[in-house]
Amino acid sequence: MAKMIGITLAAMLALPLTAAAQEDLRIDQSKIYVTDPAACDKLEKKGIEAFMDLDFLALGFPKGIQSMEFQCNFFDVKSREGSTHLFVNAVCEAPGELYPDTMAIAPYSETQIQLVSSYDAAMTLAGIFEPTSAVATPGATLYTRCDNLSEITVD
Numbered sequence: 001m002a003k004m005i006g007i008t009l010a011a012m013l014a015l016p017l018t019a020a021a022q023e024d025l026r027i028d029q030s031k032i033y034v035t036d037p038a039a040c041d042k043l044e045k046k047g048i049e050a051f052m053d054l055d056f057l058a059l060g061f062p063k064g065i066q067s068m069e070f071q072c073n074f075f076d077v078k079s080r081e082g083s084t085h086l087f088v089n090a091v092c093e094a095p096g097e098l099y100p101d102t103m104a105i106a107p108y109s110e111t112q113i114q115l116v117s118s119y120d121a122a123m124t125l126a127g128i129f130e131p132t133s134a135v136a137t138p139g140a141t142l143y144t145r146c147d148n149l150s151e152i153t154v155d
Contacts, residue, residue: 025084025107029061029077030150033113033143040146048152058152059115059143066152070094072101092119108142116140 034040035057042050043058051058051068059065064074072092079086088103101119108114114137121139123129 025110027084027086027105027107027113028145031060032146032149032152033059034146035141035143037144040144040148043146043152044148057141057143059113060151064090065092072103111145111147113143113145114140115143 032040032043034043036054039050039054039056039058042053046053051066055067057065057067057070062074062077065072070093072090074088074090076089077086078088084107086105088105090101090103092099092101099119101117103118104116106114116137117139119139120129120141121137124138
């Protein structure tokens with residue numbers, strides 16, 4: 001019993017260090033983020049035509065998420081002082097679908113963010129969607145920052 005309490009106490013003491021390290025990471029809202037890192041170069045070279053070559057999602061603040069047949073328009077992106085997390089209200093569209101969504105976005109690494117969609121999480125937990133990411137959180141998608149882009153060019 002004492003051994004378990006010691007392990008639990010040690011685990012609890014380690015949590016603030018993890019949280020403190022996470023707080024150093026910031027989301028650069030001036031950049032484009034993509035689900036496939038190869039899309040950064042494609043977008044730079046081909047602009048919007050990159051969506052014809054690769055199947056990926058592009059996220060840009062404050063507009064939202066775009067792909068060939070799917071988009072989520074961000075209507076409200078909220079932050080809170082002292083937190084690196086963002087809370088987003090969005091309206092999403094796919095062929096034949098229109099639905100509201102709320103999303104949590106947090107830094108995942110120096111160059112990646114994790115977006116958790118409440119809609120995708122509900123659909124995954126209900127068994128309607130297959131998990132799309134290696135991230136354990138249902139409804140989560142990792143996006144990689146394109147350091148070379150701040151907008152998608154339209155030719």
